[in-house]
Amino acid sequence: MGAVYALPEACQMTLWFVFALMTVAAIFAVLWPLGRGGRDQNQGSEVTVYKDQLAEIEHDLAAGLIARPEAEAARVEISRRLLAADSSESALAPTSNLKWRRGAAVLALVGLPLVAAAIYVPLGSPALHDFPLAQREPARPGMAQSLENLVAQVQQHLEKNPTDGRGWNVLAPVLERLGRFDEAVRAYRNSITYNGESAERRSDLGEVIAAAAGGVVTADAKAEFERAHALNADDPKANYFLGLAAEQDGRKDEAANIWRALLAKAPADAPWRPLVQTSLARVGGGGTMPALSDETIAASKEMNDGDRNAMIRGMVERLATRLKQNGDDVDGWLRLVRAYLVMGDRDKALGASTDARQAVANNAERLRQLNEGLKTLGLDG
Amino acid sequence: MIAEAGHYALVLALALALIQSFVPVIGARLRDPALMNVARSTALAQLLFVGASFIALVTLHVNSDFSVANVYENSHSMKPLIYKITGVWGNHEGSMLLWVSILALFGGLVAAFGNNLPLSLRAHVLSVQAWIASAFYLFILITSNPFLRIANPPIEGRDLNPVLQDIGLAVHPPMLYLGYVGFSISFSFAIAALIEGRIDAAWARWVRPWTLVAWIFLTLGIAMGSYWAYYELGWGGWWFWDPVENASLMPWLAGTALLHSALVMEKRNALKVWTILLSILTFSLSLLGTFLVRSGVITSVHAFANDPTRGVFILLILCLFIGGSLSLFAGRATSLKQGGLFAPISREGALVLNNLLLTVACAVVLFGTLYPLAMEVLADFKMSVGAPFYNLTFVPLFALLLLAVPFGPMLAWKRGDLLGVTQRLLAAGVAGLVVVAIVWAWTRGGSALAPLAIGLGVFVIAGVVTDIVERTGLFRLPFATALHRARGLPRSAWGTAFAHAGLGIALIGIVCETTWNSEYIATMKPNDVAQVAGYDLKLDGLLERQGPNYREMVAQFNVSRGGEALSVMTPSKRSFTTRGASTTEAALLTRGASQLYISLGDVTAEGAIAVRIYHKPFVLLIWWGPVLMAFGGMLSLSDRRLRVGAPKPARAKQRLQPAE
Incomplete structure (x- = not known):
């Protein structure tokens, strides 16, 4: 709780004063009837009701709503009840009991405030004053959540003016940095809708889609990068990610080619140069070796065992995610199965081969390829 | 300060309710008027404090004070003002606060206008009210506190569920709660009568208006809710036999029975046990409804099991009150003095039939609502009980009831003449049959039962008309005399007529909509x-x-x-x-x-x-019917006169007008 929000001394006093006043009012509500001692006895009784009923019969009879014999029968019945009620009521005379009245007064004076305090103190927050929106908006102390609040304000503004392309443009990267990828995706899409498309916006959008998918270049993301590439073949982000997509698909040489071309065209001082170089090094400049080959594992020789396993597992996970989205890739499935076998996880390998068969089931040619591949891996049928 | 003052006001209301729970009961034991009168001032003070607390919450919502967790979770600074206000009860915590506010309102009304009640009865009634209130104040403060704060208030709220951002929310829940909670008064009266061991026609005279008020609001609340579902959910359906709807229908069925038997009790000092039992049942079903809706048990038994604090708390309240009141009933009911006697064929007898049919129909709905829950708990098997079940069980019961409706008001008190009534209803029956034939010839489509059901609706309405014609002597006496007698007819008689006609109209609407839409x-x-x-x-x-x-x-x-x-x-x-x-x-x-x-x-x-x-086709009749019923209820409520049922003398052979 920030000290900024604590009440000033004077306000605090007012609050306690109000509490005290309310408590006094509540106590008074109990004490008042005790003090009056039940002087005014305006209470109803059964006798009155029956007398009224008798009057009602006369009225009905006069209005012609009931006939005389019926009225007579009703009168007899009610009179009988009236007599019974009269005799039972006279037996009950009011008494007054000072001892109990004092007890009730003490209960009100001591018990009531105690109960109220015992319940309120653990639940209430008397140190917090109100924060109605009107008071709060102009000056906001404490910048801790200022970015979130700015986002909220921009979102509010865009809620009312959804066609403000510039607003979406500002909002999208901020959301991305805050890790709110799904919202960022929507913001980028709106930005494209209202600002028109450009290679940068398309590849930015692709980047957040990939980020939202945990770094996997999904089919959706890839479509965005391809669109960006079509708009501007030299867009570095689109090229980088298309390379990454190729790498994740296991087409290492293709990835290497894309990245090499990107580096060749890149200005010497481009800030993303090192990233692409590392990536290129990772795929080892191509070759026909499948991904997750011994080579990859060799490349991670310097790492300790834990890191290495984590890295391999990460890559396998990505491959599995991608195949879940697009299951046509027979080579990909085979690589996944092989990877599980290398990792010694035969159950997962079997599971993956079943998934693979299902995924390509409606294409006889692919199914044949898959089955042959699985056979060479020693996972027959 | 508003938030904390509202919170503290709620706590004070609890403290007052605790005092109101015991002091007046002791006072009634000692016959000390001062101690008994404590009930009155504490009930009024409770109303003041709960009202203040509720107004505080409304203010917080209107001001968009997001330092209050409840406002943050259910409001948004850009929401239109009306939804900021209705959003107060569009969420669990706020709706429970509305619930206790209405409870305090009824308690306050009894305290303020209960001058005509015997002192000890008033003390007992208000004490029982305070027991209920204390339980629910504790429930709110401990498990569903709307005044909990957030130290670093977020700048924007999470908004109210969009389905609820509708004018329906402004009307439906308050109406429904006025109905549910209104029955707490007849419950308190019943418990007070059992404690005092005394129940008579005078008691019924005091209970009737409260029951009637609750019934009117519940009728309107259910109709409103059904219309809301009809236009907001976008499926064109108006009743789904959904547990939430059943939860409101059950108290209505029991409450309707209660209304009728309280009338018999006031007029004829009979059906005492029925009246007490129905008072207890009606409010118990209201509590059950609150439990079903508020504990989240309907959404999923398992979700309920994951966060059971609230549900278990309400379940405890439920067991305490239902169990306690039924045991008290079992212990004391026999000691109630038996009231007036009557022949099986009589107005009293007809109303016993009415009670039986309504109670059985209510039991059917209860079974259909709880059976799926029981299955889910015991057999881990999810199922739902829908229209087919109710069509086979509830509908025939109600058809039987409707067939009997025109006979009831025309039978004489104490001993009736079924044959005579049947003769007088002949015209109504013929009207019904003619309509059946016309509809049959006209449509030739849809279910074969539809024309019959419409005929039944027409029979009910024609029966009402027959009754009024008989009473005023229209066609029999000169027109001026009939008019004079019509004006002299008690408003409660007109109320009965409108309410029963509403039933027929709603039936026609339901049949037309389901068959020919x-x-x-x-x-x-x-x-x-x-x-x-x-x-x-x-x-x-x-x-x-x-x-x-x-x-x-x-x-x-x-x-x-x-x-x-x-x-x-x-x-x-x-x-x-x-x-x-x-x-x-x-x-x-x-x-x-x-x-x-x-x-x-x-x-x-x-x-x-x-x-x-x-x-x-004719879909609006479905809601005009209940509105007409509620109007009938209001007419009857506005009739401040006492109700006396003149018995038919045993030997009188003359064919006079029916008794009233």
């Missing part, structure tokens, strides 16, 4: 024309609009019939960004009692839109 479901492009029940609906186009806290897509339909343009209908779909949710706003066009209904589905890639168009 026509629907058209398709994807339409701009300028496409849909033809439904003789109407041509042309889709003019789609446009986007910006609302205060949502965006909406509006489709514009030009409605014409036989080439003559009638109206423009604009159904829409709203999407709310804050909650990432959307709602369907159906468009309704009323033609007489029938309605055209359009609701939108999704837009396809080609710019076409899925639409559902319904023509619902």
Whole structure:
């Protein structure tokens, strides 16, 4: 709780004063009837009701709503009840009991405030004053959540003016940095809708889609990068990610080619140069070796065992995610199965081969390829 | 300060309720008027404090004070003012606060206007009210506190569920709660009577207006809720036998029975045990309804088991009050003095039949509501009990009841003449049969039962007319005399007539809507024309609009019939960004009692839109019926006179007007 929000001394006093006043009012509500001692006895009784009923019969009879014999029968019945009620009521005379009245007064004076305090103190927050929106908006102390609040304000503004392309443009990267990828995706899409498309916006959008998918270049993301590439073949982000997509698909040489071309065209001082170089090094400049080959594992020789396993597992996970989205890739499935076998996880390998068969089931040619591949891996049928 | 003062006011209300729970009961034991009168001032003070607490919460919502967790979770600074206010009870915590506010309101009313009550009865009644109130104050403060604060208030709230952002929320829950909680008064009266061991016609005279008020609000609340579901959910259905709906129907059925037997008790000092039992049952069912809706047990038994604090707390309250009151009833009911005697065929007898049928119907609904829950708990098997079950059980019971309705008011008190009544109802019966024949000949479509059911509805209405004609002597006496007698007829008699006619009207509406409603479901492009029940609906186009806290897509339909343009209908779909949710706003066009209904589905890639168009013949009768019933209730309520049922003398052979 920030000290900024604590009440000033004077306000605090007012609050306690109000509490005290309310408590006094509540106590008074109990004490008042005790003090009056039940002087005014305006209470109803059964006798009155029956007398009224008798009057009602006369009225009905006069209005012609009931006939005389019926009225007579009703009168007899009610009179009988009236007599019974009269005799039972006279037996009950009011008494007054000072001892109990004092007890009730003490209960009100001591018990009531105690109960109220015992319940309120653990639940209430008397140190917090109100924060109605009107008071709060102009000056906001404490910048801790200022970015979130700015986002909220921009979102509010865009809620009312959804066609403000510039607003979406500002909002999208901020959301991305805050890790709110799904919202960022929507913001980028709106930005494209209202600002028109450009290679940068398309590849930015692709980047957040990939980020939202945990770094996997999904089919959706890839479509965005391809669109960006079509708009501007030299867009570095689109090229980088298309390379990454190729790498994740296991087409290492293709990835290497894309990245090499990107580096060749890149200005010497481009800030993303090192990233692409590392990536290129990772795929080892191509070759026909499948991904997750011994080579990859060799490349991670310097790492300790834990890191290495984590890295391999990460890559396998990505491959599995991608195949879940697009299951046509027979080579990909085979690589996944092989990877599980290398990792010694035969159950997962079997599971993956079943998934693979299902995924390509409606294409006889692919199914044949898959089955042959699985056979060479020693996972027959 | 508003938040904390509201919180503290609620705590004080609890403290006062605790005092009100014990002091007046002790006072009644000692026959000390001062101690008994404590009930009155504490009940009024309780109302003051709970009212202040409720107003505080409303103010916080209106001011968008997001330092209050409840406001943050259910409000948004850009929500229109009306929804900021209704949003107060659009969430669990706030709705419970509304619940206790209404409870305190009824307690305060008894305290303020209970001058005509015997002192000890008033003390007992208010004490029982305080028991209920204490339990619910504790429940709110401990498990559902609306005044909990957030130290670092967020700048924007999470908004209210968009489905609830509708005028229906302003009316439906308060009405329903006035009904539910109103029955707490008859419950308290029943418990007080059992404690005092004394119950008589005078008691019934004091209970009747409270029961009637609760019943009127519950009737309107249910009808309103059904209409709301009809236009807001976008499926054109108006009753789903959904547990939440059943939860409100059960107290209504029991409350209707209670209303009738309290009347018998006031007029004839009979049906005492029935009245007490029904008072207890009605409020118990209201509590059960609160439990079902508020504990989350309906959504999923398992979700309930995951966060059981609230549910278990309400369950405890439920067991305590239902169990306690029924044991008290079992222990004391036998000691109640037996009241007036009556022959099986008599107005009293007819009302016993009415009670039986309503109670059994209520039990059927209870079974249908709880059975799926029991199955889920015991057998881990999810199922739902829907219309087919109720059509086979509830509907025949109700048909029987409706068949009996016209006979009841025409039978004499104490000993009736069934044959005579049947003769007098002959005209009504013939009217019913003629309508059956006409409808049959006219439609030849739909269920064979539909014309029969409509005939039954007509029979009920014609029976009501017969009764009024008999009483006023219309056609028998000169017109002026009849008019004079009509004016002299107690308003309660007119109330009965309207309420019973409402039943018939609702039945006709239900049958027409379910049998002859026509629907058209398709994807339409701009300028496409849909033809439904003789109407041509042309889709003019789609446009986007910006609302205060949502965006909406509006489709514009030009409605014409036989080439003559009638109206423009604009159904829409709203999407709310804050909650990432959307709602369907159906468009309704009323033609007489029938309605055209359009609701939108999704837009396809080609710019076409899925639409559902319904023509619902006489659908409005479904809600006019209950409104008429409530109007009848109000007429009866406005009749401040005492009710006396003059018995038919044993030997009197003369054929006079029926007794009233």
